[in-house]
Amino acid sequence: MNGFYLHKIAIVGVGLIGGSFALALKRAGVVARVSGWDADRNNLHLAHELQVIDQLPSTLAQAVDGAELVMLAVPVGAMESAAREVIPLMASGAILTDSGSVKQCVVECLEPLALQHGVRYVAGHPISGTERSGASAAFAELYQGKRCILTPTAQSDVAALDTVTLAWQAAGSEVVTMDVLKHDRILAAISHLPHMIAYSLVNSVSDYDRYDENILDYSAGGFRDFTRIASSDPIMWRDIALTNKDSLIEMIDQFEEFLGELKNDIQQADGERLYEFFRRSKITRDALLKPKVR
Amino acid sequence: MNGFYLHKIAIVGVGLIGGSFALALKRAGVVARVSGWDADRNNLHLAHELQVIDQLPSTLAQAVDGAELVMLAVPVGAMESAAREVIPLMASGAILTDSGSVKQCVVECLEPLALQHGVRYVAGHPISGTERSGASAAFAELYQGKRCILTPTAQSDVAALDTVTLAWQAAGSEVVTMDVLKHDRILAAISHLPHMIAYSLVNSVSDYDRYDENILDYSAGGFRDFTRIASSDPIMWRDIALTNKDSLIEMIDQFEEFLGELKNDIQQADGERLYEFFRRSKITRDALLKPKVR
Numbered sequence: 001m002n003g004f005y006l007h008k009i010a011i012v013g014v015g016l017i018g019g020s021f022a023l024a025l026k027r028a029g030v031v032a033r034v035s036g037w038d039a040d041r042n043n044l045h046l047a048h049e050l051q052v053i054d055q056l057p058s059t060l061a062q063a064v065d066g067a068e069l070v071m072l073a074v075p076v077g078a079m080e081s082a083a084r085e086v087i088p089l090m091a092s093g094a095i096l097t098d099s100g101s102v103k104q105c106v107v108e109c110l111e112p113l114a115l116q117h118g119v120r121y122v123a124g125h126p127i128s129g130t131e132r133s134g135a136s137a138a139f140a141e142l143y144q145g146k147r148c149i150l151t152p153t154a155q156s157d158v159a160a161l162d163t164v165t166l167a168w169q170a171a172g173s174e175v176v177t178m179d180v181l182k183h184d185r186i187l188a189a190i191s192h193l194p195h196m197i198a199y200s201l202v203n204s205v206s207d208y209d210r211y212d213e214n215i216l217d218y219s220a221g222g223f224r225d226f227t228r229i230a231s232s233d234p235i236m237w238r239d240i241a242l243t244n245k246d247s248l249i250e251m252i253d254q255f256e257e258f259l260g261e262l263k264n265d266i267q268q269a270d271g272e273r274l275y276e277f278f279r280r281s282k283i284t285r286d287a288l289l290k291p292k293v294r
Numbered sequence: 295m296n297g298f299y300l301h302k303i304a305i306v307g308v309g310l311i312g313g314s315f316a317l318a319l320k321r322a323g324v325v326a327r328v329s330g331w332d333a334d335r336n337n338l339h340l341a342h343e344l345q346v347i348d349q350l351p352s353t354l355a356q357a358v359d360g361a362e363l364v365m366l367a368v369p370v371g372a373m374e375s376a377a378r379e380v381i382p383l384m385a386s387g388a389i390l391t392d393s394g395s396v397k398q399c400v401v402e403c404l405e406p407l408a409l410q411h412g413v414r415y416v417a418g419h420p421i422s423g424t425e426r427s428g429a430s431a432a433f434a435e436l437y438q439g440k441r442c443i444l445t446p447t448a449q450s451d452v453a454a455l456d457t458v459t460l461a462w463q464a465a466g467s468e469v470v471t472m473d474v475l476k477h478d479r480i481l482a483a484i485s486h487l488p489h490m491i492a493y494s495l496v497n498s499v500s501d502y503d504r505y506d507e508n509i510l511d512y513s514a515g516g517f518r519d520f521t522r523i524a525s526s527d528p529i530m531w532r533d534i535a536l537t538n539k540d541s542l543i544e545m546i547d548q549f550e551e552f553l554g555e556l557k558n559d560i561q562q563a564d565g566e567r568l569y570e571f572f573r574r575s576k577i578t579r580d581a582l583l584k585p586k587v588r
Binding site for chain 1: 550
């Protein structure tokens with residue numbers, strides 16, 4: 001990794017995302033010591049027992065002390081308060097990054113704070129995850145072959161961007177940089193919209209009251225698979241819906257338009273248009289499975 | 295199985311559904327001979343080679359000749375033309391069943407034809423399947439532990455209903471009988487609506503044109519899993535959308551109402567209502583994974 005090496009990193013929020021980042025960097029041999037912190041003291045102890053972190057600090061200041069890189073891996077809604085505690089404890093010139101699923105609100109809040117304290121902030125978002133959470137869910141391979149999006153701004157330090165890029169590459173990710181707003185729009189499309197749809201689908205079907213029984217009892221594996229993401233954490237998704245509001249509304253509008261077109265074709269019993277709608281979708285979906293030529 | 299035994303059955307449409315039915319009955323030892331027929335001659339040969347069927351007939355008449363039970367396992371849109379060929383070849387008193395995903399249109403079409411020829415018709419729909427199709431996709435365990443819905447009418451023969459019930463039970467299914475319209479409404483909710491949503495989602499996201507690239511290239515495993523059913527056969531789904539129109543429109547209306555409510559909560563930035571919406575959905579979805587107490 002061209003001599004890329006960090007003497008100490010600190011993970012604030014040692015769950016699936018932060019913990020896996022630590023494990024991946026340790027496995028790649030690019031970090032000497034990993035410290036960590038968690039609002040949940042039991043989870044912090046667990047992270048230490050599982051050797052996700054090497055040190056069990058007694059204070060946040062101790063966790064962050066001497067770290068060249070600090071990763072904020074807390075829910076989007078908790079990002080600001082965590083940053084307000086962490087940034088003043090960091091050394092001037094140290095690098096701060098995060099893993100928030102929405103970037104505009106996080107960058108708007110963290111960047112001025114970081115600049116104020118001489119901390120070099122680079123926003124990031126690894127496009128990976130599982131349904132599980134907590135330190136026990138962390139594993140070194142989570143980011144292998146996945147994309148990580150970094151969203152530097154005009155104020156971002158170029159050397160700090162390099163360091164965060166190298167760290168994610170060491171973790172096995174392909175790093176892509178893009179504009180903050182573009183990130184939020186793309187994520188609204190490929191992740192936030194599907195979650196809104198899955199939640200709405202489960203509620204609308206379970207609320208169907210023409211019969212005295214729960215019609216979901218008839219659902220088979222297909223429905224269960226399709227609605228898996230409706231089992232995601234309500235707090236995390238409340239925060240995403242609140243913080244990525246504009247892009248999400250734009251995508252819901254777009255989806256409603258397409259569903260409306262389909263409904264109209266069904267109402268008109270237009271077999272040709274229905275076939276074309278389904279065929280086009282199938283071709284697009286099937287293409288997702290093919291390996292990309294780069 | 296209380297002496298339940300069939301000397302000959304015939305499968306018309308020896309694909310995943312029909313072929314698996316044959317294999318399951320053979321494995322259960324409740325049928326002596328299985329014959330079959332398929333519009334695709336290559337698939338019929340394959341079914342014979344793979345021992346899904348025991349006889350390779352040269353005509354449809356030969357396939358059906360002497361069969362106590364004939365299973366029509368063709369797409370809903372092909373059901374009527376298949377029935378018009380098959381029913382006149384069946385012996386008076388023989389039993390006809392089908393596996394169509396929509397029941398009202400199939401029953402309305404097949405029942406008068408069957409009555410006219412003294413054939414005892416019982417409509418059915420096994421709630422199972424995979425993305426694969428054709429004789430090579432068939433396997434004896436497909437129906438194990440799954441539900442099969444039968445939709446007898448006032449005109450259905452009680453003894454024939456018993457026979458079809460015993461056959462599905464021998465195949466490993468739990469048999470439920472219900473009204474034709476109730477079947478179509480429930481399936482609209484738990485299967486047809488999710489498919490319409492998945493197709494619409496893929497088309498709406500792939501049509502997002504704010505950027506010069508295909509934003510689906512950024513999609514990760516979550517999007518791929520969620521949209522898996524959008525890879526289903528467009529012809530099959532065109533037929534379902536055309537034949538279960540009323541129930542499907544009713545469910546799309548209901549879904550649009552819930553998504554509209556969610557969109558409104560996002561627009562109002564109502565965190566409490568958003569949390570409650572997601573929480574309710576998660577509880578319902580999680581409950582699908584718990585084993586049912588009967």
